[in-house]
Amino acid sequence: MTEHRSTPDIDGLGDPLVSSAYRESAAERAPDALNHSVMQQAREQVRTRFFRPVAWLRPMAWAATIGLSLAIVIELSTVPQTAFDVPVIEIPASGTQVLREIEVPRRPEANSLDANSPLANSPETDSPADLELTPFGPRARKTIADDGRVTLQDAGSLHKAETAVPAAIAVPTEIVVEEKLLMQDRLDMDATGAFAKQSFSDMSAVPCAGDIRNLPKSWLECIKRLEDDGLVDLADSEREQLQQAFPDFKLP
């Protein structure tokens, strides 16, 4: 670049002769290497500035991806398996027998059930219509005992009671099917899975049924076994039934 230098003597302090001599003397120009270096630096700085967000976004994008993946994995690990898989229920032989007997339609036998039978008014024979249904299944059931006491039975014990129906009691097939559907709904809709697991563990308790009830002693042993399993409500119910079936037998 050709430069014509003529610095005006703004403050009147300069000397035209000195200025002229100086300008003739000082005619150096910045070397091309320096010019190239400075311009290169200027370009790199601009490039760096405009690419900086991209360089900053890349690790951020990676971190966000990893974080989202971890969140999904953690979320999936907290979802109960029962929500997807229907667990296989292993029921002991006696329990299987009970269920099989329940599932068999016995309408004629139900009709022939003696109204005076001590089990006829048992709370366990209440219609499922008494169940207080919630979006997550039956919550509790109001039970009115013979002595007028009103008790609320929670869902766990209710389930136990329903599965512990003695074989001698004929239950209509519709009721059994409805109860099974309710149970399935409860399993499907249980969000935590804990309730479902508890219910199935309770089902594994052997109810006192069949030949066991023939003798008060064996029935009592069954009741004790229920108590040992923590099925107190069921044991109490069995104990009442035992007392009604064998009034002369003295319960310990």
Place this chain on the structure above:
Amino acid sequence: MIDAIGLNPDDLSLSHAQAVAYAPAMDPHPEDSALMLRYKDGDVDAFETLYRRHNDALYRYLLRLCRHRDNAEDIFQEVWGKIIKARGRYQATAKFTTFLYRVAHNCFIDHIRRNQRHQNTADIEPDSQASPTDAPEVETERSLARRRLDAALQDLPEEQRDVFLLHEESGLNLDDIALVTGANRETTKSRLRYAVKKLRAAIDEPNRPEEEAS
């Protein structure tokens, strides 16, 4: 300054009247501050224009201030590096030339403090502009005058040389030179006056005996 950058005074006054800090890209003669603001926004061409306006003058200023070519080139790069890095914080509150030479002045001071290589002996040769139309006697006389001026310039105290070079190369007025050097206006004025007086005496020195004889 106005002529140096090829500006019409009318255009300059119009530009000042409008007080436009950020000149549009289509302006054929944008101000330094506008170019710097455009470079701040990523316009490298604007910086190149700005650089071409000031690179040679700044180079000569540093070359004669340092009196060593290598040092001058180092400081030259350092100055422009700082200007480039400071573009994000640049605000058109003062003249860009004042800003540029203040950075250069400070870099020179830092260089002296940091590097003890600053010597009193000069290693630069004056790069004179010879006019082919001049007669040999006239050219010889001018060449001698330039040599004497250059020698006198190197002999000036650093403050006086600094002020004189700023006055000649940057085109700044006394107030701006005072701003660059950090001295007050009167001190700057005094330094410039002494510098010019000594340089004029050096140029006239061989004529003095003749004048006295006549």
